[in-house]
Amino acid sequence: xxxxxxxxxxxxxxxxxxxxxxxxxxxxxxxxxxxxxxxxxxxxxxxxxxxxxxxxxxxxxxxxxxxxxxxxxxxxxxxxxxxxxxxxxxxxxxxxxxxxxxxxxxxxxxxxxxxxxxxxxxxxxxxxxxxxxxxxxx
Numbered sequence: 832x833x834x835x836x837x838x839x840x841x842x843x844x845x846x847x848x849x850x851x852x853x854x855x856x857x858x859x860x861x862x863x864x865x866x867x868x869x870x871x872x873x874x875x876x877x878x879x880x881x882x883x884x885x886x887x888x889x890x891x892x893x894x895x896x897x898x899x900x901x902x903x904x905x906x907x908x909x910x911x912x913x914x915x916x917x918x919x920x921x922x923x924x925x926x927x928x929x930x931x932x933x934x935x936x937x938x939x940x941x942x943x944x945x946x947x948x949x950x951x952x953x954x955x956x957x958x959x960x961x962x963x964x965x966x967x968x969x
Contacts, residue, residue, distance in 0.1 A: 862876060862877060862882065862962065865958075865962050865965070866958065872954055872958045874947045875952075875955040876922075876948065876958065876959055876962075879955075880919055880922045881919045884963075887916065887919075891920035891926075894913050894917035895914070895917040897913040898912075898913030898914040898916075898917060901913060907940045910936075911937050911940045914933045914934070914936045914937045915934075915937055917929070917933045918937065922955075925960050927953055930955075931949060934946040
């Protein structure tokens with residue numbers, strides 16, 4: 832019977848960790864709290880903006896140049912990554928035109944991906960700017 836007890840103990844432990852995982856996923860992020868009931872803006876920003884873009888080691892211009900170079904070299908995966916970085920930095924800078932340009936390129940390079948930020952970029956960038964002013968005080 833000792834062998835069966837070992838398996839029973841593992842199951843009890845697994846149940847406890849499952850409950851902790853559900854609790855952790857129920858917690859809201861600062862971005863989610865900031866956006867509140869505006870789920871559309873939250874969905875637009877959650878996958879595209881950097882919560883602290885000051886920690887990115889390249890500028891928007893450098894990221895865009897890297898993306899273009901990789902695109903010319905037919906390395907579309909890396910090009911997409913660099914366009915996403917450039918787009919995230921454009922959100923931080925508040926440049927709506929560049930946000931649309933870079934995320935449109937991402938969508939073009941990877942049609943299976945969609946970017947909700949392209950539906951209403953002005954609203955999303957404005958909300959991101961408010962977030963940065965509140966949470967990234969220098």
